[in-house]
Amino acid sequence: MDLHEAIEHRRTFAIISHPDAGKTTLTEKFLLYGGAIQTAGAVKSNKIRRGATSDFMEIERQRGISVSTSVMTFQYGGKLINLLDTPGHRDFAEDTYRTLTAVDSVVLVIDCVKGVEAQTERLMEVCRMRNTPVIVFINKLDLEGRDPFDLLDELEEKLRIKVRPMSWPIGIGATFQGVYDMYSKGLRMFDPGKTKVEQSSVRIDDVHDPAMVDHIGEDATASLREDVDLIEGVYEPLSTEAYRAGRIAPVFFGSAFNNFGVKEVLDAFVGIAPPPGPRPTDQGEIAPDDPRFSGFIFKIHANLDPNHRDRIAFLRVCSGQFQRNTYYHHVRLDKNVRFSTPTNFLAAAKTIVDEAWPGDVIGLFDTGNFKIGDTLTDGASFNFRGIPAFSPELFRELVNLDPMKSKQLDKGIRQLTDEGVAQLFTQQPGNKKVVGCVGELQFEVIAYRLEHEYGAKCAFQQIAAHMACWMTSTDPEELDRFIRVKAQQIVQDKDDNPVFMAPSAYMLDLEKRNNPSITFHTTSEFKTLASADGGGSY
Numbered sequence: 001m002d003l004h005e006a007i008e009h010r011r012t013f014a015i016i017s018h019p020d021a022g023k024t025t026l027t028e029k030f031l032l033y034g035g036a037i038q039t040a041g042a043v044k045s046n047k048i049r050r051g052a053t054s055d056f057m058e059i060e061r062q063r064g065i066s067v068s069t070s071v072m073t074f075q076y077g078g079k080l081i082n083l084l085d086t087p088g089h090r091d092f093a094e095d096t097y098r099t100l101t102a103v104d105s106v107v108l109v110i111d112c113v114k115g116v117e118a119q120t121e122r123l124m125e126v127c128r129m130r131n132t133p134v135i136v137f138i139n140k141l142d143l144e145g146r147d148p149f150d151l152l153d154e155l156e157e158k159l160r161i162k163v164r165p166m167s168w169p170i171g172i173g174a175t176f177q178g179v180y181d182m183y184s185k186g187l188r189m190f191d192p193g194k195t196k197v198e199q200s201s202v203r204i205d206d207v208h209d210p211a212m213v214d215h216i217g218e219d220a221t222a223s224l225r226e227d228v229d230l231i232e233g234v235y236e237p238l239s240t241e242a243y244r245a246g247r248i249a250p251v252f253f254g255s256a257f258n259n260f261g262v263k264e265v266l267d268a269f270v271g272i273a274p275p276p277g278p279r280p281t282d283q284g285e286i287a288p289d290d291p292r293f294s295g296f297i298f299k300i301h302a303n304l305d306p307n308h309r310d311r312i313a314f315l316r317v318c319s320g321q322f323q324r325n326t327y328y329h330h331v332r333l334d335k336n337v338r339f340s341t342p343t344n345f346l347a348a349a350k351t352i353v354d355e356a357w358p359g360d361v362i363g364l365f366d367t368g369n370f371k372i373g374d375t376l377t378d379g380a381s382f383n384f385r386g387i388p389a390f391s392p393e394l395f396r397e398l399v400n401l402d403p404m405k406s407k408q409l410d411k412g413i414r415q416l417t418d419e420g421v422a423q424l425f426t427q428q429p430g431n432k433k434v435v436g437c438v439g440e441l442q443f444e445v446i447a448y449r450l451e452h453e454y455g456a457k458c459a460f461q462q463i464a465a466h467m468a469c470w471m472t473s474t475d476p477e478e479l480d481r482f483i484r485v486k487a488q489q490i491v492q493d494k495d496d497n498p499v500f501m502a503p504s505a506y507m508l509d510l511e512k513r514n515n516p517s518i519t520f521h522t523t524s525e526f527k528t529l530a531s532a533d534g535g536g537s538y
């Protein structure tokens, strides 16, 4: 296959949502359409359910499932679609943020009863940083949800993106009859319980077609006509260009559980979603059709067997062609590496691949060479950017409970943080280790894995830390002085960048006012993100 054909053939995306909005259900329906699975219920939810088993045991079980669902590849509408899975639990949100660096677009699922939820806002912020194109699917129309116009207003306001409805619901909850497809001018009648791949479409000329009344009744016809007139007057038409630039999001209504409105989203997706695009590096952008191979690691999965420390590193191919058994340049280690068993995930089965193209994600067997964010090239020495660290929300000092095992603890915490399980900050002198997480569950996972995989026992001690802030300054001397004076609150991140560990929101505000020449950032990649309407900095 020729490189340009391969690129045009591929679409790489993720489905994102606040937990419980319907991501797993929608994923399953997409896979059914793509023929990658044959039965409903085949996709295991990666949600961490609180229940009989302790949470971290549940997480161990989930790790087993999520290796196989990390990338789901299927064919639909003449395209090869790579669907990247994202964790279902809020505590592992950072994993999702990293996965978003490896996709070219997203489908965002919103629960029509709950509207835009906290996690949705955070995810959208990450999409905005890269102008990732978004298609919105408003789900659970079979339930008594909110007014669709209110939902659209909320989307625009909270997610700060223009929207354009592509379909419009006729009733909601008990009165839900179906949707009017604003583009093909069709009526799609709702038939609850259809979990098979079917459709029930009625052709009409447009919303003013008199036949409409026969299908949905007089009252519903009148209010639909009113709604559609309002939409046409208020919302600008969808331009593919604006969507691809991340400026406008098409919105669909449906019910994933009932397989209603799902095909419309998938059809629109293959119609408008962008092919693999260029990626930023520290030496400018790399276009996918650059014939020289390059890619980066965005996720690392440890083996479930504690006796084997091998891992799977997930590589997104960014340019050129990847080939099995070929030497590539590992830029950070400045050494050449070769892979004899790279895998892909076509039809949910792991198979060895001989080649991969831009937009593809392959699993590389790793014995500890990779960190998240590592770049592989065919010889060039640039690094991909855009895998930022976000300030964790919880900080604890790592305390060694067995002095005989300090080497194991050191190695263990380094390897686990290389995997992206949490962020590690160190403070000198004394080599004090501060672990930063998004949620409590992560600390449990780390303690459990350190003990079972590395034989090291640890405890986590509370410290007064509110936010990790990376710093830039217009005055380097001022910054040096600040770092010296605040040595007690300065730690180093994994790349040895100085980070100010603000003890409280009040102190951060105070330092900000006292040091106007210093900017405090809540992500490590402020240079790329600075353009994102101030996102990421204080």
Ligand code: G4P
Binding pocket: 017, 018, 019, 020, 021, 022, 023, 024, 025, 026, 045, 047, 088, 139, 140, 141, 142, 143, 254, 255, 256, 257, 258
């Ligand atoms: P998530 O991955 O985003 O966390 O959500 P998931 O798909 O697991 O869906 C969360 C719950 O919402 C599930 O119910 C699912 O069946 C339900 N759901 C998904 N789509 C729809 C829909 O269109 N209408 C309605 N009424 N419900 C929907 P659950 O009880 O938590 O799980 P399960 O026991 O059904 O698997």
